[in-house]
Amino acid sequence: MSRLRELQADFAQAVLNGVDTAFGHYIRVSGLGGERRLQVYRNNVFLSLTEALKAVYPVTQRLVGGDFFRYAAARYIPLYPSTSGNLHDFGGFLPEFLATFEPTAALTYLPDVARLEWAYHQVFHAAHHPPLDLAALAVAPAERHGELTFTLHPAARLLASAFPLLRIWQVNQADFAGEPTVDLTEGGIRLLLIRRENLEIELQPLPAGEFAFLQALAEQQDFATACERALAVQPATDLPALFSKHVQQGALVDFSL
Amino acid sequence: MVAKPAQSGLGPGTIPAQAGIGLRASHYLEVLETRPPVGWLEVHSENYFGAGGKPLYYLERIRAHYPLSLHGVGLSIGSTDALNSRHLDQLKTLIRCFEPALVSEHLSWSSVGGRYLNDLLPLPYTEEALGYMVRRVSQVQDYLERQILIENVSSYLQYTESTIPEWEFIAALTERSGCGLLLDVNNIYVSACNHGFDPAVYLQAIPPAVVQEIHLAGFTVNRFEQGEILIDTHNQRVYPQVWALYRQAVRRFGLIPTLVEWDTDLPALEVLVDEARRADAIIGEECHVAAA
Numbered sequence: 001m002s003r004l005r006e007l008q009a010d011f012a013q014a015v016l017n018g019v020d021t022a023f024g025h026y027i028r029v030s031g032l033g034g035e036r037r038l039q040v041y042r043n044n045v046f047l048s049l050t051e052a053l054k055a056v057y058p059v060t061q062r063l064v065g066g067d068f069f070r071y072a073a074a075r076y077i078p079l080y081p082s083t084s085g086n087l088h089d090f091g092g093f094l095p096e097f098l099a100t101f102e103p104t105a106a107l108t109y110l111p112d113v114a115r116l117e118w119a120y121h122q123v124f125h126a127a128h129h130p131p132l133d134l135a136a137l138a139v140a141p142a143e144r145h146g147e148l149t150f151t152l153h154p155a156a157r158l159l160a161s162a163f164p165l166l167r168i169w170q171v172n173q174a175d176f177a178g179e180p181t182v183d184l185t186e187g188g189i190r191l192l193l194i195r196r197e198n199l200e201i202e203l204q205p206l207p208a209g210e211f212a213f214l215q216a217l218a219e220q221q222d223f224a225t226a227c228e229r230a231l232a233v234q235p236a237t238d239l240p241a242l243f244s245k246h247v248q249q250g251a252l253v254d255f256s257l
Numbered sequence: 258m259v260a261k262p263a264q265s266g267l268g269p270g271t272i273p274a275q276a277g278i279g280l281r282a283s284h285y286l287e288v289l290e291t292r293p294p295v296g297w298l299e300v301h302s303e304n305y306f307g308a309g310g311k312p313l314y315y316l317e318r319i320r321a322h323y324p325l326s327l328h329g330v331g332l333s334i335g336s337t338d339a340l341n342s343r344h345l346d347q348l349k350t351l352i353r354c355f356e357p358a359l360v361s362e363h364l365s366w367s368s369v370g371g372r373y374l375n376d377l378l379p380l381p382y383t384e385e386a387l388g389y390m391v392r393r394v395s396q397v398q399d400y401l402e403r404q405i406l407i408e409n410v411s412s413y414l415q416y417t418e419s420t421i422p423e424w425e426f427i428a429a430l431t432e433r434s435g436c437g438l439l440l441d442v443n444n445i446y447v448s449a450c451n452h453g454f455d456p457a458v459y460l461q462a463i464p465p466a467v468v469q470e471i472h473l474a475g476f477t478v479n480r481f482e483q484g485e486i487l488i489d490t491h492n493q494r495v496y497p498q499v500w501a502l503y504r505q506a507v508r509r510f511g512l513i514p515t516l517v518e519w520d521t522d523l524p525a526l527e528v529l530v531d532e533a534r535r536a537d538a539i540i541g542e543e544c545h546v547a548a549a
Contacts, residue, residue: 083371
């Protein structure tokens with residue numbers, strides 16, 4: 001290992017894992033000691049990574065409080081270190097982390113809240129995509145419609161939870177002004193997150209059949225399978241209506257046969 | 258990037274030898290609507306690495322009205338890991354879309370063994386590190402097919418193994434790799450205070466021809482029993498001592514595009530514009546002196 005590589009590996013270890021004894025000899029002592037100087041870097045690193053998490057997870061932060069969030073972030077950072085020079089890529093494992101984080105075990109809904117916020121973050125930065133080409137779809141032979149597969153808009157995500165996730169999300173928005181209590185027993189929700197042409201992001205609650213239909217298409221199942229799955233969970237689903245709704249609203253953007 | 262914004266159509270042009278400001282998300286709308294009188298804008302490259310959405314939408318529109326500089330904070334050029342090809346690809350795509358006049362990175366490293374600390378960490382100033390940086394900067398310039406500027410960073414420690422003063426290291430790096438220098442005057446001041454060197458010596462060692470951009474920013478002082486340490490926080494106005502050093506820099510390096518950075522505790526846009534106006538006033542005064 002080159003001298004430079006050894007220094008960098010020891011530096012990263014000392015900052016992320018607090019193993020500072022191996023690093024002291026690298027630092028020239030003048031005025032302030034080496035540990036104090038290294039601490040400046042440790043603070044900077046944890047501060048900027050924590051800020052990145054706070055930017056993606058404002059609701060999660062609000063639910064646990066700022067001090068606790070910083071504490072959790074300090075545990076998360078060395079366990080799931082950043083792997084990109086772009087801070088917007090950081091933090092995707094927070095839901096998994098929270099699911100096994102003992103101090104928040106009682107907040108059973110918290111990992112799902114974090115999943116919603118990560119999905120929202122991905123939708124925010126996702127690619128633009130033109131609407132589905134209806135003229136091209138019109139010439140697909142009718143007898144083969146069942147074999148069609150569709151693509152979800154890159155800025156769309158589906159998310160299901162056993163908790164009233166939308167209510168939790170709404171009452172924890174900075175500008176929310178209604179009744180702030182959420183009854184956790186009110187039941188779960190199925191959501192479509194989608195970025196509209198005006199770049200605003202919508203959170204649409206979906207009935208079980210509609211969700212199953214989109215979920216199947218997102219998994220690259222063909223149209224016939226998607227319809228079967230929708231009817232299996234909700235026999236009264238109006239399939240033609242919801243198909244045209246999601247084409248018009250831009251959730252389905254591409255097809256292939 | 259999947260969906261590319263249309264090219265600006267303006268061509269890269271040049272950054273005028275005036276003050277510019279850093280563009281941040283909370284100022285997008287106001288910049289578009291009021292078009293503040295600053296010479297140019299700079300953005301952090303990584304903030305536009307996403308495939309779509311608001312950041313690219315606004316940058317595309319704002320770019321139509323201002324010359325642009327792309328300033329990277331995450332390429333980790335000084336890392337002993339292989340260069341991150343995804344990061345380089347995203348940067349190259351961004352350059353193609355927005356045609357910036359300047360592209361800059363830092364004299365630092367931020368990752369090793371695939372773990373990123375996402376901070377601008379100092380390199381030891383050794384012959385080994387110099388040779389390494391020359392190769393890495395050359396690789397990046399070859400890949401991007403353009404010159405880049407390298408910025409001196411603030412540092413809070415010096416390595417026992419460093420054998421070359423930072424100013425000599427930088428002068429040699431620019432000469433051997435052909436990169437330009439983004440001279441951060443605040444960083445020189447911060448490091449000078451933290452390590453006890455004379456910032457004037459630093460300026461004197463830099464060959465004037467390599468300086469293509471100057472950065473200014475505010476710092477924070479952390480006090481301890483054994484002494485104090487200055488931190489490069491970009492969260493307040495430029496200190497008077499840094500303005501004085503900037504004046505010396507303008508005297509030595511001439512008319513250089515100057516950016517006022519402000520990244521945390523972001524103030525109203527007019528405060529940034531006011532800081533830029535102060536930099537412009539110094540540029541104007543020093544040119545007047547030089548002409549007379």
